[in-house]
Amino acid sequence: MGKYTRPKGTQDLLPATQRYWEYLRATVRREALQYGFERIDLPLFEETALFTRGVGEATDIVEKEMYSFEDKGGRKITLRPEFTAGVVRAYIENGMRVQPKPVKLYSVGPIFRYERPQAGRYRQFHQFNAEVLGVQEPLADLEVMLLAWDIYAALDFQGLAFQLNSTGCPQCRPAYIQTLTAYYHQHAAEICDTCRRRLTTNPLRVLDCKETRCQPVIAGAPKIAEQLCTECETHFTALRGYLDELEKPYTLNHRLVRGLDYYTKTVFEVWAEGIGAQAAVCGGGRYDGLIELLGGPPTPAVGFAAGLERIIMVMQHQETPVPELPTPPVFIAHLGAAASRVAVQLLVDLRAAGIGAQIAMSGSLRSQLRTADRKGGRFALIIGEREMEHGEVTVKDMAQGWSQTSIPLEAVVAWVQARLKRVSE
RNA sequence: GUGGAUGUGGCCUAAUGGUUAGGGCACCUGACUGUGGUCCAGGCGGCUGUGGGUUCGAGUCCCAUCAUCCACCCCA
Numbered sequence: 001m002g003k004y005t006r007p008k009g010t011q012d013l014l015p016a017t018q019r020y021w022e023y024l025r026a027t028v029r030r031e032a033l034q035y036g037f038e039r040i041d042l043p044l045f046e047e048t049a050l051f052t053r054g055v056g057e058a059t060d061i062v063e064k065e066m067y068s069f070e071d072k073g074g075r076k077i078t079l080r081p082e083f084t085a086g087v088v089r090a091y092i093e094n095g096m097r098v099q100p101k102p103v104k105l106y107s108v109g110p111i112f113r114y115e116r117p118q119a120g121r122y123r124q125f126h127q128f129n130a131e132v133l134g135v136q137e138p139l140a141d142l143e144v145m146l147l148a149w150d151i152y153a154a155l156d157f158q159g160l161a162f163q164l165n166s167t168g169c170p171q172c173r174p175a176y177i178q179t180l181t182a183y184y185h186q187h188a189a190e191i192c193d194t195c196r197r198r199l200t201t202n203p204l205r206v207l208d209c210k211e212t213r214c215q216p217v218i219a220g221a222p223k224i225a226e227q228l229c230t231e232c233e234t235h236f237t238a239l240r241g242y243l244d245e246l247e248k249p250y251t252l253n254h255r256l257v258r259g260l261d262y263y264t265k266t267v268f269e270v271w272a273e274g275i276g277a278q279a280a281v282c283g284g285g286r287y288d289g290l291i292e293l294l295g296g297p298p299t300p301a302v303g304f305a306a307g308l309e310r311i312i313m314v315m316q317h318q319e320t321p322v323p324e325l326p327t328p329p330v331f332i333a334h335l336g337a338a339a340s341r342v343a344v345q346l347l348v349d350l351r352a353a354g355i356g357a358q359i360a361m362s363g364s365l366r367s368q369l370r371t372a373d374r375k376g377g378r379f380a381l382i383i384g385e386r387e388m389e390h391g392e393v394t395v396k397d398m399a400q401g402w403s404q405t406s407i408p409l410e411a412v413v414a415w416v417q418a419r420l421k422r423v424s425e
Numbered sequence: 426g427u428g429g430a431u432g433u434g435g436c437c438u439a440a441u442g443g444u445u446a447g448g449g450c451a452c453c454u455g456a457c458u459g460u461g462g463u464c465c466a467g468g469c470g471g472c473u474g475u476g477g478g479u480u481c482g483a484g485u486c487c488c489a490u491c492a493u494c495c496a497c498c499c500c501a
Contacts, residue, residue: 005492060499064426082501111501116426118495127501194498210497258500269501280501307501335459365459373461384459398461 009115009123011309020312023322024155025108028128028306031151035143037106037130042086044110048076054085054294056261058202065113067123079112083129084262084287084303085294091133092296101134104143108308120310131303133291138239141266141286141302148270148282148304149248155311156320159273162249165225165256166236167204169264169288172229177203179222187217204257223254232265239266262287266302272314281314282306328356329420331372335365335384343383346393346412353413355420373398379416 006012013021032039048068055061067079080086087105090096096103107129114123130147132140145162152160168176181203188196192211199206207218228236243250250268258267267285284304291299315322330350334343343359350357358375360368365384372380382394382404393412396404407415 008492065499113500115499116497117493118497121500125501205499208499283501305501310501333460364454366456366461367454369461371461380461382460386459394460396460404460 007123009117009121011122011124017312019322019325020315021308022325024308024311024315027154028106028108028151031147031154032106032128032130035104035147035150037104037147040087040090040105040107041109042080042083042090042107044112045077045079046086046089048078050085050089050294051078051081054088054262054290055082059260061113061260065115067112067114081113082111082260083107083127083305084131084290087129087131087303088133088291088294088296088301091299092291092294097134097297097299102140102143103133104131105133106130120307120313122309126308127305128308129303129305131301133301134299136288136300138235138242138266140300141235141239142242144284144302144304145243145248145268146246148284148306151306152270152272152281152311155315156318157272157314158318161251161271163253163256163269163271164240164243164250165253165267166228166232166265167257167263167267167285168224168228168232172227172232173224176222176224176227179227180204180206180224183220183222184217190214190217207255207257218255221254225252225254235265258283258285262290262293264288268304270306272310273317280307281310326356327376328358329378330355330357330381330416331375331377331379332357332359332381332383333365333368333372334360334382336388339383339385339388342388342409343381346381346383346409349413350416353417355413355416369396379419381412381416 029039048066051066052062057063061081066081069077071077087107091103091105107127109126110124111127112124115121117123128151130144132143149162167173181199184191184195184199184203184206191206191214192209195206195209195211195214198209206214207221209218225236240250256267256269258269263285265286265288268283269280270282271279272281273279282304284302286300286302288300291297291301314320332343332347334340347357347359358377360371363371365382369380369382378398380396380398382396384394387393387406387409390406391409392406393409394404395407395412395415
């Protein structure tokens with residue numbers, strides 16, 4: 001091993017796995033565009049305050065997971081730990097409120113969180129993100145859930161489970177939290193230390209504690225879905241109505257509360273099997289207060305993010321068929337200085353004609369052909385002294401055993417073109 | 426941040442505390458003249474993660490450190 005290793009929690013995406021990434025990116029792009037989402041690309045870093053305000057001071061992300069630093073101008077900068085805050089910033093900054101509602105945006109790219117890496121968790125990882133801004137109606141929630149659904153369906157996911165809940169809004173959530181903490185204080189002796197602490201710091205979070213001793217308490221806990229205000233109740237019922245109508249399966253999960261401060265009403269996750277302890281491949285929800293909080297006009301919005309590494313892990317676990325990346329069909333072998341000049345000319349002529357081609361750069365004819373074989377090209381073109389004398393090129397169809405033919409040099413491009421066309425038909 | 430497991434060439438791996446750390450994959454070269462995949466031959470590539478210690482002698486035992494993996498927390 002060399003002197004340098006990749007920073008903890010980062011990864012090298014080697015050529016061997018690129019076909020998964022290409023396929024995944026193509027799939028999410030196709031689905032997003034089909035839904036009418038427009039792509040938006042944002043800076044990898046933003047000023048730190050955007051995230052501390054947007055995501056929430058008391059969240060794990062802000063408290064311990066941000067990659068923050070000061071730049072040479074003394075500005076406090078953070079590598080983005082999620083997309084939503086940046087999307088909202090761009091929405092406000094670029095005056096996107098004047099666009100016809102809803103504004104539907106998607107992004108793909110790296111995300112940074114300073115955490116201890118483990119299976120399916122990295123410090124630099126990739127997310128697909130989609131947001132619908134400017135619409136309060138549950139159709140917006142439905143839209144992002146359907147997009148998530150269709151992406152996983154297009155990738156032929158098995159063993160999927162959608163988890164759904166509503167966490168209420170500033171109208172009804174405070175009352176629920178009171179009921180919840182009151183209930184928990186009655187059971188203070190039965191719960192774990194962490195949950196006791198959560199009651200003051202982040203009460204909703206007690207609901208997704210995994211401690212065995214807490215499970216009976218959680219099971220008996222009051223459910224927020226049963227204490228929603230009229231508006232939230234109506235919203236949640238309508239959303240579920242659409243999902244029922246479309247026969248999209250979901251599980252009502254009263255324990256699903258999610259980590260970030262900005263969520264209101266709808267929250268959902270998608271869980272998958274086969275990626276270790278990290279079941280969530282996708283998480284999202286509604287954030288009606290965020291845009292105003294970040295200095296924009298009051299604007300309802302809903303969105304979700306999907307972790308691409310986890311999707312790829314599932315694809316590999318399920319052995320999802322993924323097409324090979326295309327390789328150039330032509331490989332040129334040559335012998336001698338004069339032939340190499342002719343070979344180079346042929347190389348550029350082929351490429352100019354739109355035919356993928358590579359040229360041997362070293363070695364005997366034997367090793368050149370061995371390289372041709374391993375590079376997977378369809379045709380090997382040989383130019384040596386004999387071919388030079390006759391103004392010809394020897395053409396080998398690598399899939400056809402040892403047969404080979406001679407083609408006049410000036411006719412080779414057309415010949416290959418015709419052959420490739422016939423193959424593709 | 427906490428806990429556990431593991432570190433031998435690019436990858437996989439062998440070596441009762443005892444010679445110059447062995448093999449496989451891959452890679453490169455060759456096999457009468459200019460011809461790929463199989464087979465054959467040869468070759469490149471290691472201060473056994475690093476630093477200490479025990480010992481006549483350490484890949485092997487001990488300590489530390491680093492890295493990776495897995496789990497907790499939480500999330501994608």
